[in-house]
Structure formats: C-alpha cells, structure tokens
Amino acid sequence: MRKSRLMAGVMAGIIVASTAACGSGSGGDDGLTFMFRGGPDEKAAYEAAIAKFTEETGVEVKMIVTDADQYATKLQAAVSGNNVPDVFYVEQATLQSYVGSGVLMDITDQVEEQGVDLDNIWEYGVDSYRFDGTLQGTPDGRLYGLPKDVGPFAFGYNKTMLEAAGIPLPDKDVPLTWDEFVAISKQLTTDTDGDGAVDQWGTGLNVQWNLQSMVWSNGGDWTNEDRTEVTVDTPEFAEALQAFADLTNVEGVTPSASDxxxxxxxxxxxxxxxxxxxxxxxxxxxxxxxxxxxxxxxWPSMGGEESATWIGSLGIGVSATTSDAENAVKLATYLSTDPDAQQTLVDANIQVPNLKDMAQEWAAAPDAQPANRQEFLDIVEDYGRAMPAAFTYGAEWYDELWVNIQPVLDGEQKAADYLAETQPKMQTLLDESNANAEQAAAGS
Structure with missing residues (x-):
C-alpha cells in the first residue's frame, strides 16, 4: 500500500536512467543528474521526492540508480571518465579524496544563502561533510555535502522470544551489563523441538559491525584522538575482542560456523x-x-555503565564541474532538508528524519514500530560515534584488522596476541593514509 502511494504520479519530470548510462553531469538545459544507490523502497521514495522538486522548480532530474555493492565502482568510473553526476551520494571515507581531487564543490556559501537552518539538522550529519583541510568532521570545516541521512546502529531484541521464555524485558533506558547480556543469552539458547540440536540462540553478532560497541564501552578505541596512532593493542581492546570470540567458543550462545x-x-x-x-x-x-x-x-556495556555504538551516514554532494551549480545545490539541499522530501523518505521506513523537530515527532508517534524509536535518536544525540575509518583518508589501515582475525574467532589464537601482531601493520597503513591526506591537501 505504501509503495502504491509513493508511485502515484511520480514520473512527471523524471527520467530514470539505467546504471550503465551515467549522466553527463552538465546540468543546464538538459536538467540535472542525480546518482544514488538503494533498493526498490529507496528508489520509489526518491522518485516521489524528486517529482515534487521538479514540480516546484521546473528542473528535470535524471536519476542514476545502482545497487549498493556497485555504487562506489560506478561513481569512480564516472569520475575517471570526467562524467561526474551533478548531484550524488558521497561516503564519509571518500570525502577528503574527492575534495583534494576537485570532484566535490564547496557548498558552504550557497547553503548559507539559501537560508538553511543547519541547527535543526543533526550535528553529526552536517559535520560529517565538513573538512578544514586537515581534519574531517569538525564544526569549523567548510561544507562539501549535506547528510542524506544519519544511520544510528541500534540493538534489537526479539520481544516475543523473551516473553515466551518468561524473561523480564530489558530496560529501554539502562544498558545491560555484559554479564547480564550473556546470562540472558544462555537462557535463550536452547533446543526448542527436542531433537537434540540447538535451534534457538541468544545472539549472532558480526565482528566487523559489532565489535565497535564492545571496544568503546570497555574504554578502548582504534586510534588516539587526532587519528595518528593505532591503539588496538591495549588491554581494553583485547578484552573486548576476546569476549566477542568467547560468545561462540566459551559461552555457546551464537550459532557455530557450521550452523x-x-x-x-x-x-x-x-x-x-x-x-x-x-x-x-x-x-x-x-x-x-x-x-x-x-x-x-x-547496547550492552562491557564497562558496566555506558553504552556505545556507531552512527553511519551518507552524504549528498555536488559536482565541482556542474554547469548548473545553483540548481544542483538546491537539489542537494532539498533532498537533505526539505520537510516534504524528508517525510517521503521517512514514510518509506528507510531512514531517521534529518530534521530534529520532525525526528522527535516521529519517535513519539503512538503507532511507532519499533515502539522504542527513541533509541535511534539517543544514539545520534548521546552515545553514538563515527566508525573508526569514517574520517580518515581511506580505510585500508582499519580493514587490516579483519584480514587474519578468523583464528581468534575460532578460538585458536588469543585476542591479545593477534592484536600485538596486527597493530604495527595497521600503524604503517595509517601513517601512509595520513601522508596521502597531507599530500592531497597541499595540492588542492
């Protein structure tokens, strides 16, 4: 039903392009090109939002849609071919390189001239696309994009399962301690059909996306504050990684590798x-x-008090070579900050509202599903953090952590030993990343 409403009448003024045919990025009389990634829900929501933009401005927009796993390759091909779309999704980790190579436009002045109330947009989202020539994510940097969204990574639980097991539901405001979380997970891990094999588990986490919460809540981190020193070889980090591996190998509350x-x-x-x-x-x-x-x-807290998790974000940037900068910035601003456009995207259940006042109403809605939507906002406002490589010049140093981690996850190597071996490799790659960032900044 929701998709039917979104699709009604949306094709006026929109040309949907195949992923094989990137737009010219020329703007002007041919209209604008907008390149993004997403599934059917996101595509339908943008068709509806852009249809209204075209109706209000008279500016036609060609949409270039890719699957999520193809987007970076397609966009880089467009950049290499001097065929950059007028407006496009930009990832946090690529912003600095695109600024240094002259792909992204500095839109600070244009956004200010449009009278956009940046104070009503999540600070994390806006600051993610600021860059001062040295550090990204600082409130004083120039603006090279606006947030498409903020993506707070929350922790969910199967309420039906806990109720069936007679387990009191967790407090929505107070994080479980790690011991409490493990104890409940053990209660939930069981053979429900009596065939002798476990078929229900307490949890099933992925180390690349869930270790962050454990490390941060235990007082560890990937780098120091100025992102120059890799700090994964600390006792706090090792304890968190070991506890992650122990969920499978010691506690037995996650599916085995064969499962x-x-x-x-x-x-x-x-x-x-x-x-x-x-x-x-x-x-x-x-x-x-x-x-x-x-x-x-x-999220459960390893340190026993404070919860932690990460916030993702995608940005909407404007090509530095567009021939219609005024309308390109208008489109980026519209998609990021216009209440009607935001409502269309939020109604599709694909993101949290970028606008703070809208988000508060959204979280408090009596028919909210999930009921505790406020948790998403608490993460954005309070305890969420950027992913470790979000604001560095490339992520190779960060990716190195996962390359040979499997023996730890299988219980064949201690976390502390692995981290001691891996920290120097990560440090070398981070040093190279920072040197490349300095070189790019000097040449921009």
Missing part, C-alpha cells in the same frame, strides 16, 4: 531463532513485517 553456513545469523534473526540482534533504520521496513515483535534497547 551459520547452513543459515546465516541475519536469516536466523528473520526466522525468529535469535534473541538479540542489531537494527539499523534501513532494516525497519523489512523488520516491521516479521512474524515476531521486536524492539530496541541500548
């Missing part, structure tokens, strides 16, 4: 076989149709 090979943990969560699992705003449109009831709580 996961049969059906991965995401699919098992969807099937109602897992008690605790992460939830992003991008999941809501699918999770709201599950056969069990779920809700959000703070």
């Amino acid at each position: 996961a090979a049969t059906l991965d943990t995401y699919q098992r969560w969807m099937a109602g076989e897992i008690g605790f699992f992460p939830v992003g705003p991008w999941d809501v449109s699918v999770y709201n149709d599950l056969e069990f009831e779920y809700d959000l709580i703070p």
Whole structure:
C-alpha cells in the first residue's frame, strides 16, 4: 500500500536512467543528474521526492540508480571518465579524496544563502561533510555535502522470544551489563523441538559491525584522538575482542560456523531463532513485517555503565564541474532538508528524519514500530560515534584488522596476541593514509 502511494504520479519530470548510462553531469538545459544507490523502497521514495522538486522548480532530474555493492565502482568510473553526476551520494571515507581531487564543490556559501537552518539538522550529519583541510568532521570545516541521512546502529531484541521464555524485558533506558547480556543469552539458547540440536540462540553478532560497541564501552578505541596512532593493542581492546570470540567458543550462545553456513545469523534473526540482534533504520521496513515483535534497547556495556555504538551516514554532494551549480545545490539541499522530501523518505521506513523537530515527532508517534524509536535518536544525540575509518583518508589501515582475525574467532589464537601482531601493520597503513591526506591537501 505504501509503495502504491509513493508511485502515484511520480514520473512527471523524471527520467530514470539505467546504471550503465551515467549522466553527463552538465546540468543546464538538459536538467540535472542525480546518482544514488538503494533498493526498490529507496528508489520509489526518491522518485516521489524528486517529482515534487521538479514540480516546484521546473528542473528535470535524471536519476542514476545502482545497487549498493556497485555504487562506489560506478561513481569512480564516472569520475575517471570526467562524467561526474551533478548531484550524488558521497561516503564519509571518500570525502577528503574527492575534495583534494576537485570532484566535490564547496557548498558552504550557497547553503548559507539559501537560508538553511543547519541547527535543526543533526550535528553529526552536517559535520560529517565538513573538512578544514586537515581534519574531517569538525564544526569549523567548510561544507562539501549535506547528510542524506544519519544511520544510528541500534540493538534489537526479539520481544516475543523473551516473553515466551518468561524473561523480564530489558530496560529501554539502562544498558545491560555484559554479564547480564550473556546470562540472558544462555537462557535463550536452547533446543526448542527436542531433537537434540540447538535451534534457538541468544545472539549472532558480526565482528566487523559489532565489535565497535564492545571496544568503546570497555574504554578502548582504534586510534588516539587526532587519528595518528593505532591503539588496538591495549588491554581494553583485547578484552573486548576476546569476549566477542568467547560468545561462540566459551559461552555457546551464537550459532557455530557450521550452523551459520547452513543459515546465516541475519536469516536466523528473520526466522525468529535469535534473541538479540542489531537494527539499523534501513532494516525497519523489512523488520516491521516479521512474524515476531521486536524492539530496541541500548547496547550492552562491557564497562558496566555506558553504552556505545556507531552512527553511519551518507552524504549528498555536488559536482565541482556542474554547469548548473545553483540548481544542483538546491537539489542537494532539498533532498537533505526539505520537510516534504524528508517525510517521503521517512514514510518509506528507510531512514531517521534529518530534521530534529520532525525526528522527535516521529519517535513519539503512538503507532511507532519499533515502539522504542527513541533509541535511534539517543544514539545520534548521546552515545553514538563515527566508525573508526569514517574520517580518515581511506580505510585500508582499519580493514587490516579483519584480514587474519578468523583464528581468534575460532578460538585458536588469543585476542591479545593477534592484536600485538596486527597493530604495527595497521600503524604503517595509517601513517601512509595520513601522508596521502597531507599530500592531497597541499595540492588542492
């Protein structure tokens, strides 16, 4: 029903391009090109939003849509071919290189001239696309994009499962301690059909997306504050990584490798076989149709008090070579900050509202699903952080952590030993990243 409403009458003024044919990026009489990634829900929502933009401005927009896993390659091909779309999604981790190579326009003055109330947009979202020539993400940097969204990575639980097991529901405001989380997970891990094999688990986390919460809440981090020193070889970091591996190898509350090979943990969560699992705003449109009831709580705290998790974001940037900068900035601003456009995207259940006042109403809605939508906003306002490589010049140094981590996850190597071996490799790559950033800044 929702898709039918979004699609009604949206094609006026829009030309939907195939992913094989990037726009010319020329703007002007031919209209604008807008390149983004997403599935059917996101595509339909943008068709509706851009149709209204065209109606209000008379500016036609050609949409270039790719799958998520193809976007970076397609955009880089457009950049290499001097065929940059007028407006396009920009990832946090690529912003500095695109600024240094002259791909992205500095839109600070144009946004100010349009009278955009940046104070009503999440600071994290706006600051993610600021760059002062040295550091990204600082409030004093110039603006090279606006947030398409903010993506708070929340923690969910299968409310139906806990109620069936007679387990009191977790407090929506107070994080579970790590011991409490493990204890509940053990209660949930069971053989429900009596065939002698476990078919329900407490949790099923992914190390690349879930270790951050554990490390941060335990007092560890990937780097020092100015992002010059890799700090993964600390006791706090090692304790968190070891505890992650122990969920499988010691506590037995996650599916084994053979179980996961049969059906991965995401699919098992969807099937109602897992008690605790992460939830992003991008999941809501699918999770709201599950056969069990779920809700959000703070991430468990390894340190025992404070919760922690990450916030993602995509930006909307403007090509520095567009021939219609005025309308290109108008389009980027419209998609990021216009209340009607935001409502269209929010109604599609694909993101949290960028506008703070709209977000508060959205979270407090009596029919909110999940019921504790406020948790998303608490992450954005309070305890969420940028991913470790979000504001560095490339992510190779960060990716190195995962290259040979499997023996730790399998219980064949201690976390502390692995981190001691890996820290120097990561440090070398971070040094190279920072040197490349300085070189790019000097040449821009």
